[in-house]
Amino acid sequence: MRKVVSAALTVVLALAATGCVGGSPGDPDVAEDPYGESALRYGMAPVPHPELTYQPDVVLVGGGGRSVRSVTADGLTWRLDGDAPRADDLAPGKVMFVTGRGVGRVLDLQRDGGDLLVTIGPVTVTDVIRDGTLEQRDITIENPVAYQAGEPIWAMSEEEAEALGATPSGRVGRAGPPRLAPPPPRPNQPPPVRGGGEVRSVVANFSTGVSLNGGAEVSFHYDRDGTKLSGRAALTFARPKADFHLNVRGGKVTRADLAIKGGFGIRYSFEAGLQDGQNVSAVLPIPVDFSVPIGTVLGVPLALTISQTLKVTTAFGAKLGTIKGKGEFSLAGSLGYGYAKGTFGPQVSKNFQRKESLINSLSGVPVGVMGLLIEHQVRFDVGFSAFVLKAGLFFEVSTAYGTTIGSALGSPLAVCRGVGIGVRASYGIGYTILAPVVKVINKFLRLVNIKPINSSGKLGPPPYVIHRNEEIIPPGTKLCGTPTAAGG
Numbered sequence: 001m002r003k004v005v006s007a008a009l010t011v012v013l014a015l016a017a018t019g020c021v022g023g024s025p026g027d028p029d030v031a032e033d034p035y036g037e038s039a040l041r042y043g044m045a046p047v048p049h050p051e052l053t054y055q056p057d058v059v060l061v062g063g064g065g066r067s068v069r070s071v072t073a074d075g076l077t078w079r080l081d082g083d084a085p086r087a088d089d090l091a092p093g094k095v096m097f098v099t100g101r102g103v104g105r106v107l108d109l110q111r112d113g114g115d116l117l118v119t120i121g122p123v124t125v126t127d128v129i130r131d132g133t134l135e136q137r138d139i140t141i142e143n144p145v146a147y148q149a150g151e152p153i154w155a156m157s158e159e160e161a162e163a164l165g166a167t168p169s170g171r172v173g174r175a176g177p178p179r180l181a182p183p184p185p186r187p188n189q190p191p192p193v194r195g196g197g198e199v200r201s202v203v204a205n206f207s208t209g210v211s212l213n214g215g216a217e218v219s220f221h222y223d224r225d226g227t228k229l230s231g232r233a234a235l236t237f238a239r240p241k242a243d244f245h246l247n248v249r250g251g252k253v254t255r256a257d258l259a260i261k262g263g264f265g266i267r268y269s270f271e272a273g274l275q276d277g278q279n280v281s282a283v284l285p286i287p288v289d290f291s292v293p294i295g296t297v298l299g300v301p302l303a304l305t306i307s308q309t310l311k312v313t314t315a316f317g318a319k320l321g322t323i324k325g326k327g328e329f330s331l332a333g334s335l336g337y338g339y340a341k342g343t344f345g346p347q348v349s350k351n352f353q354r355k356e357s358l359i360n361s362l363s364g365v366p367v368g369v370m371g372l373l374i375e376h377q378v379r380f381d382v383g384f385s386a387f388v389l390k391a392g393l394f395f396e397v398s399t400a401y402g403t404t405i406g407s408a409l410g411s412p413l414a415v416c417r418g419v420g421i422g423v424r425a426s427y428g429i430g431y432t433i434l435a436p437v438v439k440v441i442n443k444f445l446r447l448v449n450i451k452p453i454n455s456s457g458k459l460g461p462p463p464y465v466i467h468r469n470e471e472i473i474p475p476g477t478k479l480c481g482t483p484t485a486a487g488g
Helices: 008-017 037-042 158-164 435-447
Strands: 058-060 068-071 077-081 095-099 102-112 115-121 129-140 145-148 199-203 206-211 215-224 227-237 241-249 252-275 281-285 288-297 300-316 320-340 343-346 350-356 370-386 389-405 417-432 456-459 464-473
Touching: 037 068, 037 095, 077 095, 102 370, 102 389, 129 288, 129 300, 145 199, 206 281, 206 300, 215 252, 215 300, 227 300, 227 370, 227 389, 241 370, 241 389, 252 300, 252 370, 252 389, 252 417, 281 435, 288 370, 300 389, 320 370, 320 389, 320 417, 320 464, 343 417, 350 464
Parallel strands: 058 095
Antiparallel strands: 068 077, 077 115, 095 102, 102 115, 129 241, 145 288, 199 206, 206 215, 215 227, 227 252, 241 252, 252 320, 281 300, 288 300, 300 370, 320 343, 320 350, 370 389, 389 417, 417 456, 417 464
16 A cells, blocks of 8 residues: 655645645544554545545535544434534535545535434545546555444335434434424444454344455345245455546546456355245345545545445245255456546456355255345445545456255256356446435435435446356246346
């Protein structure tokens, strides 16, 4: 990693040269340790630099993490010291930039004693930077910091969010009919944890665990109303490294490159059981990010962040039965893309090979056809990053596993087994937020008459298929049907 830009003289000169709002010299935010107490908790502070120009509506709030009192679990509302340098310049519509984790469009601003409660929405990198070239090579994905959202509203089911009824600031809304009692305040984010060990959470009635040791892996467990599900899904790798380049001129991206090298594979295992249970369909936005601080590049605090999402859908055609299986495959030597002259191109060195057969491991005792579809999404972001508020370059791998096993009663000689595997890539510059997450967030924002946020601010092509494969044993058997694996 390159060292943080640290000369005080450079800062003084930069304040005259950049387009930041209300800049003033003397901020003690140069040469900041990315693993220092305040930087680790809330992110590193931006430092003006003569070779980078911010957009005119960007407010660089001074003090960095030392100006932050707390952040709500969902990452949307920041409690700041009301006397922080340039905090008075904040207003709805402007872009707050207090740290690399605290970057967003101001949606709402309230005074609470001597503090400011600032609710922010997503931005794109060109909403923040007008001119500049950011690049870094050989970013080793090691020594990560696990940021936990705790119990954010966007990780709840829609029914749970509706019952909670909290507003973005945790107080009664300013508009609409009077409420009988103030809604409960939202919890604050837990402190981060160093290392890539497993972090547990509960999402939409699923118990989950997420880790970054030897790969990005999520475990899941569900046991409710006669339905049991458990398993693991992973994008495996061995000490990968990343390179990126981003050139912005006049508020437009002219060139972008992102490459992540290290040898990638996919691994999967599951067990499911049903006894008078019901089918389940759930999207699990895992409320844990693993972040590798890059430091500051031209004074801009950046990080490489890995986040995961899981989707689970059952298709059980019986009230009783079991199904289990596992598989492992190599995928690619490197992942990435390039953008120049208005054109995107994937840069994926595909190497799909079977290491452990999923279809051969598929077994169970189903009394009726049983099907299961699990999609595991792993996203790499380079830029500003905090849960749903991410801006920069990204590459996402989505692996879907569809498995089906026929009824043990319907085929006495051989139980039909079918699997489908689909791997897609999505990439670009900007942000995308899961539809269920945006729906829940906007439900809260409307409570206080705040304009809803958009689900996407992305420059990039549609997702494309890296690999797709289907197998049925015995071949040609119609009892199973065709496995449904999302992959194109």
